[in-house]
Amino acid sequence: MNLPRAARRGLAEESADRIRDAIFDGTFPPGAPLREVDLARDLDVSRGSVREGLALLEREGLVHSAWHRGTTVIDVTARDVDEVYTVRAALDRLAAVTAMARASSDELAALDEIVATMVAEIDRGGPHLLALDIAFHDAVYAASGNSRLIQAWQAVRSQVYLFQLRRIEVSQHEYLAHVTGEHRDLAELIRDGDKEVLARTAEEHVHSARRALLAHLARR
Amino acid sequence: MNLPRAARRGLAEESADRIRDAIFDGTFPPGAPLREVDLARDLDVSRGSVREGLALLEREGLVHSAWHRGTTVIDVTARDVDEVYTVRAALDRLAAVTAMARASSDELAALDEIVATMVAEIDRGGPHLLALDIAFHDAVYAASGNSRLIQAWQAVRSQVYLFQLRRIEVSQHEYLAHVTGEHRDLAELIRDGDKEVLARTAEEHVHSARRALLAHLARR
DNA sequence: CGATGTCCGAATGTCAACATTAGGACATGA
DNA sequence: TCATGTCCTAATGTTGACATTCGGACATCG
Numbered sequence: 001m002n003l004p005r006a007a008r009r010g011l012a013e014e015s016a017d018r019i020r021d022a023i024f025d026g027t028f029p030p031g032a033p034l035r036e037v038d039l040a041r042d043l044d045v046s047r048g049s050v051r052e053g054l055a056l057l058e059r060e061g062l063v064h065s066a067w068h069r070g071t072t073v074i075d076v077t078a079r080d081v082d083e084v085y086t087v088r089a090a091l092d093r094l095a096a097v098t099a100m101a102r103a104s105s106d107e108l109a110a111l112d113e114i115v116a117t118m119v120a121e122i123d124r125g126g127p128h129l130l131a132l133d134i135a136f137h138d139a140v141y142a143a144s145g146n147s148r149l150i151q152a153w154q155a156v157r158s159q160v161y162l163f164q165l166r167r168i169e170v171s172q173h174e175y176l177a178h179v180t181g182e183h184r185d186l187a188e189l190i191r192d193g194d195k196e197v198l199a200r201t202a203e204e205h206v207h208s209a210r211r212a213l214l215a216h217l218a219r220r
Numbered sequence: 221m222n223l224p225r226a227a228r229r230g231l232a233e234e235s236a237d238r239i240r241d242a243i244f245d246g247t248f249p250p251g252a253p254l255r256e257v258d259l260a261r262d263l264d265v266s267r268g269s270v271r272e273g274l275a276l277l278e279r280e281g282l283v284h285s286a287w288h289r290g291t292t293v294i295d296v297t298a299r300d301v302d303e304v305y306t307v308r309a310a311l312d313r314l315a316a317v318t319a320m321a322r323a324s325s326d327e328l329a330a331l332d333e334i335v336a337t338m339v340a341e342i343d344r345g346g347p348h349l350l351a352l353d354i355a356f357h358d359a360v361y362a363a364s365g366n367s368r369l370i371q372a373w374q375a376v377r378s379q380v381y382l383f384q385l386r387r388i389e390v391s392q393h394e395y396l397a398h399v400t401g402e403h404r405d406l407a408e409l410i411r412d413g414d415k416e417v418l419a420r421t422a423e424e425h426v427h428s429a430r431r432a433l434l435a436h437l438a439r440r
Numbered sequence: 441c442g443a444t445g446t447c448c449g450a451a452t453g454t455c456a457a458c459a460t461t462a463g464g465a466c467a468t469g470a
Numbered sequence: 471t472c473a474t475g476t477c478c479t480a481a482t483g484t485t486g487a488c489a490t491t492c493g494g495a496c497a498t499c500g
Contacts, residue, residue: 046455093310253451256451266486271452453488465477470473
């Protein structure tokens with residue numbers, strides 16, 4: 001057997017999850033202050049646990065905090081988007097190439113299955129499409145087998161999710177049109193493609209998302 | 221004027237600095253447990269501050285902690301080295317290319333100055349050479365102007381320092397022979413070179429360090 | 441003798457009270 | 471009117487006491 005250790009979680013991680021969800025669903029919009037006392041009261045935990053949870057979210061880049069000035073949700077400026085997607089392009093490129101070299105057949109099958117689920121999801125209007133999008137990339141990173149690379153991905157993952165949420169809100173049509181195809185291409189290239197082609201495709205996949213998002217931001 | 225904000229620091233960061241130094245100077249060798257009560261007593265701070273400091277070190281990848289099982293210094297296995305340097309190669313590549321596109325003349329001059337200081341340092345036996353090596357790359361990342369990229373670098377920076385320390389301990393001669401030249405090449409390519417050549421050189425610079433370190437580990 | 445169950449100590453996880461700080465409101469003076 | 475100095479308050483930073491958990495030592499049972 002090869003099960004992942006049944007990790008018990010503390011209140012800090014629990015708090016981080018709740019706050020993250022609240023950020024995603026718009027309860028705390030970009031720039032909003034996250035006050036420790038308020039959160040501790042609402043979540044019914046001590047300030048210490050909330051504090052530790054906020055530190056976790058800062059590690060994910062979702063919030064920003066400064067000495068004696070508290071924690072706030074990050075902004076979504078053109079610069080932020082540019083920074084995150086530029087780094088992500090480099091990480092995705094490495095993850096894809098490494099996955100191609102090391103992925104097991106089970107891991108390759110998992111990629112195909114996510115793409116298949118995407119297809120089914122599109123018929124239903126696609127409310128969970130973004131989650132599948134992220135899950136696909138999670139699977140690629142997992143297949144790379146490099147825990148430091150996975151950590152680096154987790155440091156931008158939530159920001160990508162937050163940014164993509166805003167993109168889909170407006171231009172859902174364009175997103176639906178491209179997602180499935182692009183991910184299917186990636187899965188096939190990882191299974192058996194040219195290393196250089198895969199590297200360029202993985203980068204381009206991210207850069208096209210970046211351009212779409214920047215265009216959306218400029219339009220407001 | 222364009223001064224960086226005069227950031228006041230808390231006890232957590234102060235504690236993290238002390239513990240980090242203790243790890244580098246061998247007080248806490250790889251695998252050693254870092255007990256909160258002991259550290260709190262030695263540093264004359266509360267356990268809460270130590271705890272927060274340890275969380276910062278975990279963000280740097282220098283220590284690892286698990287639920288109710290405490291914090292320990294990371295190991296230095298071949299796999300760890302491989303993971304860190306593989307990620308670093310991808311980050312360095314992006315940093316170098318971005319720095320080439322955006323670096324100001326002041327930032328380019330800073331690179332040259334560090335290389336010059338390296339040359340002077342070699343004559344004196346080179347005890348601070350590793351610090352200069354890291355400082356050079358800090359400067360490249362700073363010149364990239366991408367704060368997310370800098371964060372990603374900081375998540376592996378301390379590990380690189382720890383690993384290189386062990387390499388230099390043994391094969392100092394080989395290190396001295398190559399450092400200056402390689403960094404001078406990088407600086408020149410960033411100033412005015414071909415983008416593709418720079419990208420490959422930056423990656424190769426890291427991979428050669430990786431190979432040297434792995435060879436050193438295998439020899440024991 | 442091996443497998444399972446039960447305790448115990450040492451460490452971390454959690455909490456609420458206290459100390460310190462940032463930044464604005466207000467008053468003062470040139 | 472603007473610059474400067476001084477409070478004041480709401481938030482974060484820090485602390486020590488209390489609760490919980492892990493993992494090993496030992497006893498027990500088949």
